[in-house]
Amino acid sequence: MDILKVQHLSKTYGDGENQVNALKDVSFTLAQGEFAAVVGESGSGKSTLLNCIGALDTPTAGNICMDGKDLFSMKEEQRTIFRRRNIGFVFQSFQLVAELTVEQNILFPILLDYRKPEQSAVNEILEVLGLQERRHHLPSQLSGGQQQRVAIGRALITKPKLILADEPTGNLDSKNSQDVIDLLIKASRHYQQTILMITHNNHLTTSVDRVLRVSDGVLTDLGGKENEKLS
Ligand SMILES: Nc1ncnc2c1ncn2[C@@H]1O[C@H](COP(=O)(O)OP(=O)(O)OP(=O)(O)O)[C@@H](O)[C@H]1O
Ligand SMILES: [Mg+2]
Numbered sequence: 001m002d003i004l005k006v007q008h009l010s011k012t013y014g015d016g017e018n019q020v021n022a023l024k025d026v027s028f029t030l031a032q033g034e035f036a037a038v039v040g041e042s043g044s045g046k047s048t049l050l051n052c053i054g055a056l057d058t059p060t061a062g063n064i065c066m067d068g069k070d071l072f073s074m075k076e077e078q079r080t081i082f083r084r085r086n087i088g089f090v091f092q093s094f095q096l097v098a099e100l101t102v103e104q105n106i107l108f109p110i111l112l113d114y115r116k117p118e119q120s121a122v123n124e125i126l127e128v129l130g131l132q133e134r135r136h137h138l139p140s141q142l143s144g145g146q147q148q149r150v151a152i153g154r155a156l157i158t159k160p161k162l163i164l165a166d167e168p169t170g171n172l173d174s175k176n177s178q179d180v181i182d183l184l185i186k187a188s189r190h191y192q193q194t195i196l197m198i199t200h201n202n203h204l205t206t207s208v209d210r211v212l213r214v215s216d217g218v219l220t221d222l223g224g225k226e227n228e229k230l231s
Helices: 046-053 076-086 102-112 119-129 144-156 174-190 202-207
Strands: 002-013 020-031 035-039 061-066 087-091 162-166 194-198 210-215 218-223
Touching (some): 020 046, 020 194, 020 210, 020 218, 035 046, 035 174, 035 202, 046 061, 046 162, 046 194, 076 087, 119 144, 119 174, 144 162, 162 174, 174 194, 174 202
Parallel strands (some): 035 194, 035 210, 087 162, 162 194
Antiparallel strands (some): 002 020, 002 061, 210 218
């Protein structure tokens, strides 16, 4: 079953001399539980692609359907609620709330949605992340790897169908990077979540199901793990 269907997506910033065609007629689909990596040079359009799919940015043309629903035919308020319930974000810079503890940061999307948190779900996530001992700590009291694990916990708590990760390992050393990738793999296998992850690290792309390359706004599907075009 397709969770994400992107059709003829284009994004243009600015106009006249300042016009940038950041995405040019991009089409692809992702199945439920699929873990795809997005690679490409700096400025090629990777973040623009993720931001459009996550409805943090608005496409100039094309459609993005998630779980059969067209994101940009919804009213803005409806889209915000849909995003909160169906899409989890992980960013390079963690983006945790400094004043909240580990546990409160993980629960944040549930509280935003006026839902009652399930303590058992939080405990399970803290255990998977190896952060039980740190639940009452503040982000400033954690290492970078631990902070990113909290951010992943926050993305997992709503059980989103799609997780979008923009260079989640960009600020981490190789051991912590592999831990973060292993957690994401676990999420895709165990909870059948679909993951789209931007990475500059070719080494990490060997762990994923599919590699998509963006080059000057054009997307090419490089296919599965044994792909030789990558090297
Ligand atoms: N808000 C904006 N206004 C104008 N141009 C923008 C804006 N955001 C991105 N761009 C341009 O769009 C192009 C694609 O940017 P994008 O951030 O998607 O690249 P990227 O592949 O994520 O790069 P990096 O690997 O450096 O993060 C770049 O040329 C960038 O300058
Ligand atoms: Mg980027």
